[in-house]
Amino acid sequence: MGRAPCCEKSGLKKGPWTPEEDEKLVAYIKKHGQGNWRTLPKNAGLARCGKSCRLRWTNYLRPDIKRGRFSFEEEETIIQLHSILGNKWSAIAARLPGRTDNEIKNYWNTHIRKRLLRRGIDPVTHAPRLDLLDLSALLKPAAYYPTQADLDTLRAFEPLANYPDLLRLAATTLLSGSAAIADQQQQQQQLLPWLLQAQMAQAAAMAPPPPPQQGGQNQFMQQQAAVAACQIPDLVHASPTTVAQQLAAAAQQQQHQPQEMAAAACHSMQPPTGYAADCQLDVPALMQMVQQPDASNLQQWSSTVTSSSNNNHNVGSGVSTPSSSPVAGLNHSTSAGTTTYGGASASSSDAAALFNLQLSDLLDVSDYM
DNA sequence: AAACTTCTCAACCGCTTGCAT
DNA sequence: TATGCAAGCGGTTGAGAAGTT
Numbered sequence: 205m206g207r208a209p210c211c212e213k214s215g216l217k218k219g220p221w222t223p224e225e226d227e228k229l230v231a232y233i234k235k236h237g238q239g240n241w242r243t244l245p246k247n248a249g250l251a252r253c254g255k256s257c258r259l260r261w262t263n264y265l266r267p268d269i270k271r272g273r274f275s276f277e278e279e280e281t282i283i284q285l286h287s288i289l290g291n292k293w294s295a296i297a298a299r300l301p302g303r304t305d306n307e308i309k310n311y312w313n314t315h316i317r318k319r320l321l322r323r324g325i326d327p328v329t330h331a332p333r334l335d336l337l338d339l340s341a342l343l344k345p346a347a348y349y350p351t352q353a354d355l356d357t358l359r360a361f362e363p364l365a366n367y368p369d370l371l372r373l374a375a376t377t378l379l380s381g382s383a384a385i386a387d388q389q390q391q392q393q394q395l396l397p398w399l400l401q402a403q404m405a406q407a408a409a410m411a412p413p414p415p416p417q418q419g420g421q422n423q424f425m426q427q428q429a430a431v432a433a434c435q436i437p438d439l440v441h442a443s444p445t446t447v448a449q450q451l452a453a454a455a456q457q458q459q460h461q462p463q464e465m466a467a468a469a470c471h472s473m474q475p476p477t478g479y480a481a482d483c484q485l486d487v488p489a490l491m492q493m494v495q496q497p498d499a500s501n502l503q504q505w506s507s508t509v510t511s512s513s514n515n516n517h518n519v520g521s522g523v524s525t526p527s528s529s530p531v532a533g534l535n536h537s538t539s540a541g542t543t544t545y546g547g548a549s550a551s552s553s554d555a556a557a558l559f560n561l562q563l564s565d566l567l568d569v570s571d572y573m
Numbered sequence: 574a575a576a577c578t579t580c581t582c583a584a585c586c587g588c589t590t591g592c593a594t
Numbered sequence: 595t596a597t598g599c600a601a602g603c604g605g606t607t608g609a610g611a612a613g614t615t
Contacts, residue, residue, distance in 0.1 A: 293603075
């Protein structure tokens with residue numbers, strides 16, 4: 205249907221409001237109240253469109269608007285609400301008396317967003333930015349040659365080589381353990397479980413919109429991601445049902461608004477209150493699991509994810525290895541302490557040497573920059 | 574002091590939603 | 595059910611302020 209313009213385009217003033225205009229608008233609304241913004245300008249003697257009047261009133265002239273800097277409490281509230289609601293500025297503003305959605309949006313974009321980025325937190329997902337991760341940071345920065353302890357640390361990660369996403373997760377945990385800033389460390393640790401969920405939701409959402417004839421297949425793949433999420437209850441103590449429901453719901457919307465859906469799916473997974481959640485990543489359990497001879501649980505999970513990511517769709521993780529990455533072509537298999545990469549075999553005792561070659565290949569950071 | 578860059582935020586634009594007919 | 599319209603929303607813009615060289 206054709207849409208009528210919100211106001212007549214000709215003869216209406218635009219741009220900054222003058223004190224006289226403000227006065228007219230305030231006087232009129234005080235006398236007649238709000239409502240019918242279309243006819244208000246004419247009745248109030250203003251050469252403005254109704255939309256402009258409404259905006260001026262709601263964002264600036266309203267008597268209950270709080271002016272001045274945002275308090276620490278307000279800022280914390282905004283961050284927490286944003287982690288839950290996303291860019292729903294009006295919803296956030298509804299919980300901050302005296303603040304307008306426009307004001308909060310501006311404050312977010314000019315202050316909070318930058319601060320989160322500086323802390324290494326993605327302002328969209330509120331998760332640590334894994335794209336900035338580098339496993340080399342696991343080694344002591346000052347040590348040109350890694351110590352035996354460093355190599356042992358890396359060796360412990362060897363079984364994860366076939367699971368790039370888990371490798372990144374574990375790396376994040378280790379990095380957070382050595383972080384200089386205490387609160388950042390705590391935040392990263394608390395965020396990990398939620399991050400795992402969010403990554404999967406994000407990946408499902410970011411998958412290219414399917415052509416009409418392939419819609420069913422795409423939805424199937426996203427459902428598979430949800431199923432995969434449910435298959436790691438030993439690692440992520442969250443409600444798998446909830447995760448699956450959220451992913452499935454998100455997948456239904458994906459055809460229309462993939463970006464918004466991603467954000468919604470991530471936010472709906474509510475990272476822990478001030479990042480405290482009812483789920484926890486059990487890193488020791490993760491390491492124990494991957495060090496089992498057959499690592500069957502991980503294999504099962506990983507194969508479920510990867511089997512649903514054919515046709516170049518990386519459903520398993522938001523930061524899954526791209527198809528161009530060396531790992532995509534790895535012919536990997538694991539068995540009793542031996543890991544095979546593309547036909548080459550190495551025992552655990554050779555892990556450190558092997559990792560020197562493989563880790564950099566696994567973490568192709570440039571793909572995410 | 575001038576020129577330039579960066580930051581801030583009020584206002585606008587275009588789209589969506591919800592309601593009345 | 596389809597249409598028209600008002601109101602609301604979120605993203606973006608651009609002028610002025612503030613900071614830097």
